[in-house]
Amino acid sequence: MKILFAIISTLLFSMTSVAQPAPKPFGALPSDRQLKWHETEVYGLIHFTPTTFENKEWGYGDADPKIFNPTQFDAEKIVTALKAGGLKGVILVAKHHDGFALWPTQTTNYNITASPFRNGKGDLVKEVEQACRKYGLKFGVYCSPWDRNNPVYGTPAYVDAYRTQLKELYTNYGELFMSWHDGANGGDGYYGGARTTKKIDRATYYGWDTTWAITRKMQPNANIFSDIGWDVRWVGNERGFAAETSWATFTPVPAEGESKTVPGQLDDKQNPFGTRNGNNWVPAECDVPLRKGWFYHPEEKDKVKSPAQLFDLYLKSVGRGGALDLGIAPDTRGLLAEEDVRSLEGFGKILNASFKKNMAELATITSKQTRGKAFSTKNLVDDNTKSYWASKDDDHLPEIVFDWKEEVEFDLIRLREFIPLGQRIESVEIASFENGAWKKIATATSIGAARIILLDSPVKSKKVKINIVSSPVCVTFSEIGFYKKSEF
Ligand code: FUL
Numbered sequence: 001m002k003i004l005f006a007i008i009s010t011l012l013f014s015m016t017s018v019a020q021p022a023p024k025p026f027g028a029l030p031s032d033r034q035l036k037w038h039e040t041e042v043y044g045l046i047h048f049t050p051t052t053f054e055n056k057e058w059g060y061g062d063a064d065p066k067i068f069n070p071t072q073f074d075a076e077k078i079v080t081a082l083k084a085g086g087l088k089g090v091i092l093v094a095k096h097h098d099g100f101a102l103w104p105t106q107t108t109n110y111n112i113t114a115s116p117f118r119n120g121k122g123d124l125v126k127e128v129e130q131a132c133r134k135y136g137l138k139f140g141v142y143c144s145p146w147d148r149n150n151p152v153y154g155t156p157a158y159v160d161a162y163r164t165q166l167k168e169l170y171t172n173y174g175e176l177f178m179s180w181h182d183g184a185n186g187g188d189g190y191y192g193g194a195r196t197t198k199k200i201d202r203a204t205y206y207g208w209d210t211t212w213a214i215t216r217k218m219q220p221n222a223n224i225f226s227d228i229g230w231d232v233r234w235v236g237n238e239r240g241f242a243a244e245t246s247w248a249t250f251t252p253v254p255a256e257g258e259s260k261t262v263p264g265q266l267d268d269k270q271n272p273f274g275t276r277n278g279n280n281w282v283p284a285e286c287d288v289p290l291r292k293g294w295f296y297h298p299e300e301k302d303k304v305k306s307p308a309q310l311f312d313l314y315l316k317s318v319g320r321g322g323a324l325d326l327g328i329a330p331d332t333r334g335l336l337a338e339e340d341v342r343s344l345e346g347f348g349k350i351l352n353a354s355f356k357k358n359m360a361e362l363a364t365i366t367s368k369q370t371r372g373k374a375f376s377t378k379n380l381v382d383d384n385t386k387s388y389w390a391s392k393d394d395d396h397l398p399e400i401v402f403d404w405k406e407e408v409e410f411d412l413i414r415l416r417e418f419i420p421l422g423q424r425i426e427s428v429e430i431a432s433f434e435n436g437a438w439k440k441i442a443t444a445t446s447i448g449a450a451r452i453i454l455l456d457s458p459v460k461s462k463k464v465k466i467n468i469v470s471s472p473v474c475v476t477f478s479e480i481g482f483y484k485k486s487e488f
Contacts, residue, residue, distance in 0.1 A: 020372035026422035028249045030281040037223045038449040043089030044328040047294045059098025061148030061190035065114035073334025075131035085344030086351040089138035099149025107161040129173045140178030151192025170218040179222040183264045202264040226263040228252040229282035236271030240288025241316035245445040247274030250282035286317035289327030296329035307346030319452030353486035359408045369398035388418035388478040399467040410482040411458040415451045418476035426470035433463035
């Protein structure tokens with residue numbers, strides 16, 4: 001008996017010890033902070049300052065703080081409307097180019113306490129932050145480096161003040177998921193009454209390395225956004241979409257005649273595409289206003305994007321491995337206009353209904369190249385991005401087959417790689433078995449965190465296969481899903 005027990009345990013031990021280890025990581029990898037950012041997918045960027053009351057896009061920096069008087073401002077109403085739209089985070093423009101700080105900063109008198117808002121005792125950053133915490137949305141800040149109000153803009157004293165502003169924002173508003181730094185820099189402005197033009201040297205003036213070291217230290221989970229990264233890159237347009245092939249890895253290209261890339265000084269033609277085998281993991285954020293402009297303008301009432309347009313942008317941003325950052329513009333009451341609320345709600349409904357049910361859950365899923373039990377095809381449909389299917393080391397071009405008892409109808413296919421091991425797949429092909437033969441229905445490149453394919457028309461099928469066409473290493477998938485797009 002003892003001997004039998006010993007044999008069995010030796011056998012079991014040798015079986016587990018030969019179990020396949022995880023694939024080796026490939027290329028640049030995401031940090032934990034970036035992995036959390038990928039889960040956010042859609043978030044809002046709120047622009048609301050005296051510029052709203054001036055009906056402008058860029059305040060000159062000379063607006064009287066008294067015009068900032070949103071008598072019905074209600075952060076919870078705004079945040080709940082965003083939540084209904086499926087947004088999972090909010091970035092508040094705490095200071096735009098006009099220099100007006102929405103919190104009681106020590107660095108300038110040009111701030112919320114000089115306005116009638118809450119009788120000069122308000123802190124709008126706090127109100128939005130608290131509403132986000134209450135309704136479970138992540139919170140982040142945008143603090144414009146360009147400041148058209150500050151008299152010392154252009155001197156080292158301003159850079160100190162800017163860093164102090166960031167420190168205040170990093171200290172008093174809990175954990176931030178993003179620190180957003182726009183690229184508009186220097187030019188004409190009020191500058192304390194000088195009404196002049198100030199030019200700065202983008203390469204050296206702000207000392208971004210020093211500033212972002214502060215971000216890392218004080219807010220280690222905040223993703224730093226700028227046109228070059230560090231964590232998240234600008235997609236290269238403000239229309240809300242990435243290129244069809246958009247790699248999460250990126251090596252920024254210096255502007256012509258420059259040897260170094262610094263924010264505001266790069267050749268951004270590469271940004272929509274990323275860089276295959278780039279030096280760092282820097283996925284694209286696709287920013288676009290819900291209306292025409294970033295700020296509210298009453299005359300743009302009929303320029304609110306429809307739920308269908310938003311869903312299209314979702315497919316071209318999140319569905320291309322990036323995120324959608326939607327500009328939200330409260331009106332002078334301090335509320336979202338009715339048409340904005342309706343559109344967000346419609347978008348949220350399409351999202352929810354479209355991705356409610358993964359039809360792959362009903363299929364028998366097989367692959368000859370499965371790496372081992374721990375990497376089973378079951379992991380493709382368990383709704384858990386931490387588990388994944390993987391192929392064996394030598395199987396770079398595996399095939400996965402989905403068999404259904406009953407015919408299914410779908411027009412959306414969502415693929416997710418297990419990105420902690422890198423962006424491995426170069427291209428895939430998807431085919432449906434029809435009348436005794438495989439018929440190609442889709443191809444895709446650059447999978448990464450998510451690749452969503454919308455077919456030209458719905459496919460009805462009982463058998464579908466996905467095969468990798470090109471990959472330099474064995475591959476992983478944390479999800480494969482088949483869905484039917486819902487109409488609004
Ligand atoms: C740009 C700014 O110039 C716009 O006003 C807006 O804030 C947009 C999101 O970023 O750099």
